[in-house]
Amino acid sequence: MAGLQERIAQLEGHLARFRHDGVLNLIAGQNVSGSEWFETRSPVDESLIARVALGTAETVDAAAKAAKAAFPAWAALEGEKRKAILQRIADLIEARAEEIALCECWDTGQAWRFMSKAALRGAENFRFFADRAPAARDGQSLPTASHWNVTTRHPIGPVGVITPWNTPFMLSTWKIAPALAAGCTVVHKPAEFSPLTARLLAEICHEAGLPPGVLNLVNGMGEGAGKALTEHPDIKAIAFVGESRTGSMIMKQGADTLKRVHFELGGKNPVIVFDDADLDRALDAVVFMIYSLNGERCTSSSRLLVQDSIAEEFHAKLAQRVKRLKVGHPLDPATEVGPLIHRTHFDKVSGYVEMGCADGATLAAGGKRIGTEGWFIEPTLFTRATPQMRIAQEEVFGPFLTSLTFKDEAEALSIANGVAYGLAGYLWTDDLSRALRFSDALEAGMIWVNSENVRHLPTPFGGVKASGIGRDGGDWSFDFYMETKNTAFALGTHKIQRLGA
Numbered sequence: 001m002a003g004l005q006e007r008i009a010q011l012e013g014h015l016a017r018f019r020h021d022g023v024l025n026l027i028a029g030q031n032v033s034g035s036e037w038f039e040t041r042s043p044v045d046e047s048l049i050a051r052v053a054l055g056t057a058e059t060v061d062a063a064a065k066a067a068k069a070a071f072p073a074w075a076a077l078e079g080e081k082r083k084a085i086l087q088r089i090a091d092l093i094e095a096r097a098e099e100i101a102l103c104e105c106w107d108t109g110q111a112w113r114f115m116s117k118a119a120l121r122g123a124e125n126f127r128f129f130a131d132r133a134p135a136a137r138d139g140q141s142l143p144t145a146s147h148w149n150v151t152t153r154h155p156i157g158p159v160g161v162i163t164p165w166n167t168p169f170m171l172s173t174w175k176i177a178p179a180l181a182a183g184c185t186v187v188h189k190p191a192e193f194s195p196l197t198a199r200l201l202a203e204i205c206h207e208a209g210l211p212p213g214v215l216n217l218v219n220g221m222g223e224g225a226g227k228a229l230t231e232h233p234d235i236k237a238i239a240f241v242g243e244s245r246t247g248s249m250i251m252k253q254g255a256d257t258l259k260r261v262h263f264e265l266g267g268k269n270p271v272i273v274f275d276d277a278d279l280d281r282a283l284d285a286v287v288f289m290i291y292s293l294n295g296e297r298c299t300s301s302s303r304l305l306v307q308d309s310i311a312e313e314f315h316a317k318l319a320q321r322v323k324r325l326k327v328g329h330p331l332d333p334a335t336e337v338g339p340l341i342h343r344t345h346f347d348k349v350s351g352y353v354e355m356g357c358a359d360g361a362t363l364a365a366g367g368k369r370i371g372t373e374g375w376f377i378e379p380t381l382f383t384r385a386t387p388q389m390r391i392a393q394e395e396v397f398g399p400f401l402t403s404l405t406f407k408d409e410a411e412a413l414s415i416a417n418g419v420a421y422g423l424a425g426y427l428w429t430d431d432l433s434r435a436l437r438f439s440d441a442l443e444a445g446m447i448w449v450n451s452e453n454v455r456h457l458p459t460p461f462g463g464v465k466a467s468g469i470g471r472d473g474g475d476w477s478f479d480f481y482m483e484t485k486n487t488a489f490a491l492g493t494h495k496i497q498r499l500g501a
């Protein structure tokens with residue numbers, strides 16, 4: 001296995017061209033630099049990675065026009081042909097998986113041990129939706145005595161995809177692959193903190209033979225390029241992953257052009273541990289689901305609800321594990337937690353440490369900055385929090401766990417549901433009836449019983465309450481990117497009312 005120095009040398013090789021040319025936009029198959037630039041810096045040491053072409057409303061307009069022009073031919077292309085192109089994209093992602101992972105680690109601060117698989121998961125997303133492309137237009141036959149009703153599906157048109165910085169490559173493929181499989185064309189606006197791998201994806205798509213204009217890349221700020229995309233009249237729908245607050249802005253921005261929206265937003269997901277659970281497995285899952293991916297994960301279990309009777313022992317074991325987590329350089333194979341993405345995010349997470357202490361929760365582990373270079377923070381654990389504290393209500397989005405205790409099922413459920421969010425929930429109990437009752441009443445789009453988050457692509461992914469609108473995965477993705485049409489064919493036998501006869 002390659003060590004840190006070897007990985008840094010490989011990374012340098014991949015970054016050279018970004019350093020030379022900058023990270024360019026890609027519109028109608030052409031590189032577009034624009035007149036202004038912004039910078040992307042590494043969270044490891046704040047060094048400049050590259051300058052990035054700043055997309056403006058004009059850039060978005062050009063990209064939307066390219067997507068509109070490319071739409072009729074792409075939508076009309078046989079499903080089998082779309083499938084073949086998407087499969088080639090998956091092949092090329094696999095071939096460049098190492099480059100993608102290295103760039104992602106350096107741009108975001110995510111540890112290699114997780115990112116090395118992220119590119120492969122991106123390829124899997126493309127393969128999954130490629131296989132479904134030929135059947136995307138399929139509908140139903142709903143006959144009556146007088147009419148045959150036949151439904152068909154049609155791609156909605158050019159769509160905008162807006163993605164965040166936490167696991168940018170995987171999330172971009174998760175949104176873009178089904179859009180392309182459905183026959184939509186795309187304008188992608190990636191997060192300004194992590195532009196590198198979106199550029200790699202756009203290049204791969206074109207190398208794989210995706211026609212010009214089918215996928216267009218515009219980098220820029222949310223309030224600039226992002227806003228312009230959500231307001232553009234040629235863009236029929238916006239698939240957005242990011243903060244709940246941003247989702248609500250996008251809904252307003254898209255109102256004049258009646259945008260269809262799909263939102264995957266924030267979470268404050270509970271993991272509930274009852275005293276009858278397999279506590280060793282529960283502990284492993286609790287630690288994994290908040291400290292992997294730097295806790296910068298929408299489905300992280302950021303609230304631990306642990307039953308009174310086992311709380312002391314569980315907390316002691318948990319604190320020990322948290323203190324032993326290996327924080328370090330994201331390209332070091334031993335690293336479990338890397339630096340936070342950016343200074344502003346580091347300040348946000350540190351602010352919650354101060355808040356937790358001021359509100360009277362117990363700081364059982366971590367909370368301090370590590371070193372003076374980059375945005376490393378000690379994995380943090382607060383115990384003995386109460387449900388109304390801000391650290392128990394708000395999404396921190398870092399390696400930061402808030403633990404609360406409960407006495408019985410009713411109290412656990414009331415705490416679990418007592419937040420604005422409802423993305424995921426994790427339940428640990430050996431009592432089957434309780435698992436059924438509890439999961440039925442838990443307000444969340446996705447629930448895992450006696451498990452960490454293990455994703456199965458055909459299942460629906462998404463949240464309730466402030467965590468989102470709509471579902472991804474399986475056929476749910478096509479429902480968003482396509483319009484359903486019903487055509488009624490009369491058998492010529494029914495009576496038609498005769499007016500004015």
Ligand code: NAD
Pocket residue numbers: 162163164165166171189190191192220221222223225226227230241242243244246247249250253263264265266267297298395397423463467468
């Ligand atoms: P963010 O909302 O700040 O930004 C996300 C994207 O939206 C970026 O590309 C940004 O430039 C753009 N944007 C910002 N303002 C905009 C505007 N007015 N109009 C159009 N676009 C705009 O989110 P973030 O900080 O990048 O990401 C972290 C958030 O994402 C967390 O809340 C996390 O829970 C959420 N997230 C959710 C899921 C999910 O599946 N539910 C997955 C990953 C991340």
